[in-house]
Structures are given as structure tokens and as C-alpha cells.
Amino acid sequence: MKILILGGNGMLGPWAVRALKDRHEILLTDINERHPDYQGDYLQLSVADVDGVVEAAKDMDVIVNLSVLRPHRQDAFDVNTMGNYAMMVAARKHGIKRVINSGPHYQMAGQQYEDWDFDLNPDMPPAAGTRLYAHTKALGQEVCRVFSQRHGIQVITLLYYNMKHSWDLSGMEPGGPQYHQDMVPYSTAWPDCGTAVQAAVEVPESRLATRCETFFVFPDLPHGKFNNEKIKRVLGWKPRYQVEGLWNKDFRTPPDNLHGAF
Amino acid sequence: MNILITAASSATARIIADSLSGNHMIRLTDLSHNAKGDMIANDLDHGALTDDLVSGINAIINIGFEGQDGTDTHLMDYHTRCTYNLLYAASGSGVSKFINISTLRLYQNHEENLVVTERWRTDPSAEDVAILGAHMTEVVCKEFARDRLVDVVNLRFGWPFVEAVLPDSSYTAATTYDLIAATVSESLLSDQLGPWQDVHVQSPVKHQRFITNTAAKFFPKLAGRLSQ
Numbered sequence: 147m148k149i150l151i152l153g154g155n156g157m158l159g160p161w162a163v164r165a166l167k168d169r170h171e172i173l174l175t176d177i178n179e180r181h182p183d184y185q186g187d188y189l190q191l192s193v194a195d196v197d198g199v200v201e202a203a204k205d206m207d208v209i210v211n212l213s214v215l216r217p218h219r220q221d222a223f224d225v226n227t228m229g230n231y232a233m234m235v236a237a238r239k240h241g242i243k244r245v246i247n248s249g250p251h252y253q254m255a256g257q258q259y260e261d262w263d264f265d266l267n268p269d270m271p272p273a274a275g276t277r278l279y280a281h282t283k284a285l286g287q288e289v290c291r292v293f294s295q296r297h298g299i300q301v302i303t304l305l306y307y308n309m310k311h312s313w314d315l316s317g318m319e320p321g322g323p324q325y326h327q328d329m330v331p332y333s334t335a336w337p338d339c340g341t342a343v344q345a346a347v348e349v350p351e352s353r354l355a356t357r358c359e360t361f362f363v364f365p366d367l368p369h370g371k372f373n374n375e376k377i378k379r380v381l382g383w384k385p386r387y388q389v390e391g392l393w394n395k396d397f398r399t400p401p402d403n404l405h406g407a408f
Numbered sequence: 409m410n411i412l413i414t415a416a417s418s419a420t421a422r423i424i425a426d427s428l429s430g431n432h433m434i435r436l437t438d439l440s441h442n443a444k445g446d447m448i449a450n451d452l453d454h455g456a457l458t459d460d461l462v463s464g465i466n467a468i469i470n471i472g473f474e475g476q477d478g479t480d481t482h483l484m485d486y487h488t489r490c491t492y493n494l495l496y497a498a499s500g501s502g503v504s505k506f507i508n509i510s511t512l513r514l515y516q517n518h519e520e521n522l523v524v525t526e527r528w529r530t531d532p533s534a535e536d537v538a539i540l541g542a543h544m545t546e547v548v549c550k551e552f553a554r555d556r557l558v559d560v561v562n563l564r565f566g567w568p569f570v571e572a573v574l575p576d577s578s579y580t581a582a583t584t585y586d587l588i589a590a591t592v593s594e595s596l597l598s599d600q601l602g603p604w605q606d607v608h609v610q611s612p613v614k615h616q617r618f619i620t621n622t623a624a625k626f627f628p629k630l631a632g633r634l635s636q
Contacts, residue, residue: 196481219489219493220489227488227489228484231481238534275554276496276551276552281548281551284547285547285548289484289540289544292532296534
């Protein structure tokens with residue numbers, strides 16, 4: 147399939163590329179310049195550029211939106227909300243039947259869920275709250291839902307949260323990995339984050355109950371806070387890394403930094 | 409009461425402002441390319457200007473449908489980012505009530521014979537950005553209400569807005585100007601509403617499309633105008 151990836155130079159993009167590049171034709175786009183390690187087709191493009199996204203999506207089979215912007219108010223709306231609008235306008239214009247959206251789990255299961263409940267699952271009604279990142283992503287998701295409803299576009303949304311390096315289970319937090327501490331009960335290794343995108347791109351439509359389906363992306367974790375059953379059952383996603391080093395007291399020796407994304 | 413009305417150049421805002429000006433202190437605002445006369449030009453960006461706009465305000469009446477014109481992207485930006493900025497400033501300033509003027513056209517894809525009430529999920533268009541924008545404004549408002557940052561009354565009015573309902577009119581969801589004004593006035597005064605309340609309002613017409621029992625319940629003074 148021909149796949150347009152938006153926001154592909156971020157943290158998740160390279161791992162999605164790794165999972166997809168030998169199986170599909172990829173046009174990678176990002177607001178930033180091409181990563182020096184990436185050798186495939188590339189277009190510098192802001193996801194908020196509606197006309198540009200429409201143009202880039204011509205002749206594509208699938209659009210994958212991995213763009214993210216958190217702290218700046220204007221940019222967050224431009225990227226997280228308007229970016230999804232651009233993606234859906236492009237899908238409608240070109241008759242693209244499937245888009246893959248991404249975001250944080252709390253764009254749906256916001257703080258009012260997380261602070262109170264367990265067994266949170268991706269089919270709950272969204273309640274993002276007003277925190278900028280969650281809110282803007284939730285608005286983007288709502289745009290996707292409406293377009294899906296009205297135009298029959300298949301929207302598969304992958305919700306992530308805490309990504310970990312597979313070799314030492316460190317994340318984006320400073321100070322290196324922490325072992326034998328409480329962990330975020332929604333943690334996933336980067337390579338598995340990428341294979342989830344592959345699973346979403348390739349899942350047969352017949353396996354999807356509706357045209358707008360959302361999935362929590364994380365391996366089996368013992369906390370019972372969130373539920374990952376759906377992604378395993380529907381997408382057949384099998385995480386390779388169980389991040390058990392974070393939730394049991396086995397010790398892992400961190401190796402050198404390794405960047406195997408591309 | 410000190411009241412801020414957004415999109416003040418719009419026809420809807422004028423209907424409301426004219427009706428409230430006798431009893432309240434009205435502050436009018438619109439985007440800088442629309443503002444004229446005594447309106448405060450404000451593009452609803454985040455920052456001090458929007459904070460100043462809502463300072464000292466008790467209630468905001470936000471024109472969440474057909475308040476603005478422009479490109480699709482402009483309208484999407486207005487109905488999401490600008491609304492968020494306004495609500496963010498309002499919640500920080502202690503505004504106690506936010507009245508969002510929305511539309512029953514969010515249900516226009518439903519068959520007319522269905523008994524649509526506030527319990528029904530809206531079904532907005534993705535083609536008509538004015539309607540999609542109204543929906544997105546509602547979503548933004550609801551999250552501020554959910555977080556208990558400001559109480560929101562979401563008034564969905566029938567269409568079109570008319571001076572008076574004519575006996576032979578074919579409009580089944582028409583709403584008169586005076587009913588719009590009276591509903592907003594009652595919304596300002598009511599202390600019976602929760603942090604988030606949808607209210608459907610249209611004038612009583614032949615083959616009336618939408619049920620208005622919720623409006624009659626919360627705004628008993630309107631009962632006579634809501635039924636024939």
C-alpha cells in the first residue's frame with residue numbers, strides 16, 4: 147500500500163517507519179527537515195497546512211498521522227486539531243478509505259477517569275478535560291469521528307502514553323531508567339509502538355466492528371488500570387517487549403545508546 | 409450583570425444584545441476584522457488581551473453558530489482554539505456562567521418524525537463547516553464544564569430565526585427573535601441549571617420538529633411561548 151505519514155520525524159515516526167518500510171511504499175512528511183538516517187521518500191510539510199496535506203495525500207491508500215505538539219497553545223491547536231482536520235479533508239478529497247490517528251490515552255481517558263477507575267478501555271466515551279495536549283488531541287479525534295461517520299472513512303486511533311527504550315526501559319524522563327519504582331501503568335517499548343501502526347494499517351476491515359475504532363497500545367501490565375485486550379484481539383498486535391523490568395525486581399544492565407529505528 | 413457577547417457583528421448577537429441592554433451592562437466583542445463601533449476588537453488569542461476582555465464579566469454569551477464567516481480553516485480555528493482561549497480566560501477570571509448559542513441543525517440529518525430531545529446524540533455534518541464548527545464549540549465547552557471550571561448552558565435553537573411565525577410557514581424548526589432573546593435572558597437568571605445543560609428551543613409551529621420540554625422545565629416563564 148502507499149502510505150502517507152504525517153509528523154513522521156518525531157519520536158514515534160521512525161519506529162513506525164521501521165515496521166512499515168519493507169512492506170509498503172512510504173511518503174514520510176514532517177514540519178522539520180529530513181532525518182539524516184532516513185533514506186526514503188520525504189516531504190517537508192506541516193500537518194496544519196490543509197492544502198499541502200491534501201496535495202501530499204494524492205494517490206495514497208492510507209494516511210498515518212503521528213504528529214504531536216504539546217506545550218504551545220497556537221501550535222497545539224494547529225497540529226493536534228487542525229492537523230486531523232487536514233488529514234480528514236485529504237481522505238475525503240481523494241477517497242482514501244483508511245486513516246490511522248494517534249495520540250495519548252488521556253485524549254479519551256482523561257484525568258477524571260484515571261484518578262477514579264480501573265479497567266479503563268478504549269471504548270469508553272471520551273472525556274479529555276481541558277489540559278491543552280489532551281484537549282487538542284481530543285478535538286482532533288472528534289473531527290476524525292465526524293468525518294468517519296459522514297463519509298465512511300475508516301479511522302483507527304492508536305493511543306499511547308509512556309514509551310520506553312527496549313534495551314534499558316528508559317523513557318523521555320531525565321536521569322535514566324528507574325527500576326524497582328512504581329511505573330506508569332501504560333508503558334510500551336518503542337519498537338512495539340511501531341508495530342502497532344503496522345497492525346492498524348494492515349488489519350482487514352472485516353475485523354473492525356465499526357468505521358471508527360480506538361485502541362490502547364501497551365503490553366500486558368499487572369496494574370489493572372487500563373485494558374489492552376482489544377488491540378490484541380482485533381488488530382492481532384503482539385508486543386515483543388513486556389517491560390516487566392519496570393514492574394518486577396529483576397535488574398537489567400543498560401547497554402549503550404542504540405538507535406535502530408530506521 | 410456584566411455580560412460579554414462574542415461575535416457581536418453577527419445577526420444573532422445583535423438580537424441578544426438589543427434585548428439585554430436595558431437590564432445589563434453589555435460588553436461587545438468581535439474579531440478585529442469584524443469589530444466596529446463600540447465593539448472591542450479581540451482575536452481571542454491566548455494572553456493578556458483575552459484576559460482583559462473577560463475581566464469583571466459575570467456571564468459570557470458566546471455565538472457558537474454562524475457568528476463568523478471565512479474559510480473552512482478559519483472557522484475550524486475559531487470554533488476550537490478561540491473558544492478554548494475564551495473559556496480558559498473566563499475560568500481564570502471567575503466568570504460564573506457561559507451561555508453558548510448553538511443550533512438544532514446538529515440534528516438536521518435525523519428524520520423529522522423522530523422525537524429528538526437533549527438526550528439524543530448530535531450528528532453534525534462534516535461538509536458544512538459552520539455546523540461542524542458549532543459541534544466543535546460544544547465539545548470545547550463541555551470539557552470546561554466537565555472540569556468544573558465554568559458552568560455552561562448550551563442553547564440549541566431551531567432554524568431559521570424569524571421575526572414571527574406565519575400560520576402557513578413550512579419551517580418546522582423556526583425560532584422567533586423574541587424567543588431567542590427571552591431564552592438567553594432566562595438562562596442568565598436561572599439558578600436551576602447544572603454545570604452543563606443542553607436546552608433545545610424552537611417556536612411552536614405546525615408540525616413542530618423538536619421537543620422543548622427541557623426549556624419549559626428550566627425556564628417556566630417561557631412556557632407560554634414554547635407551546636401553542
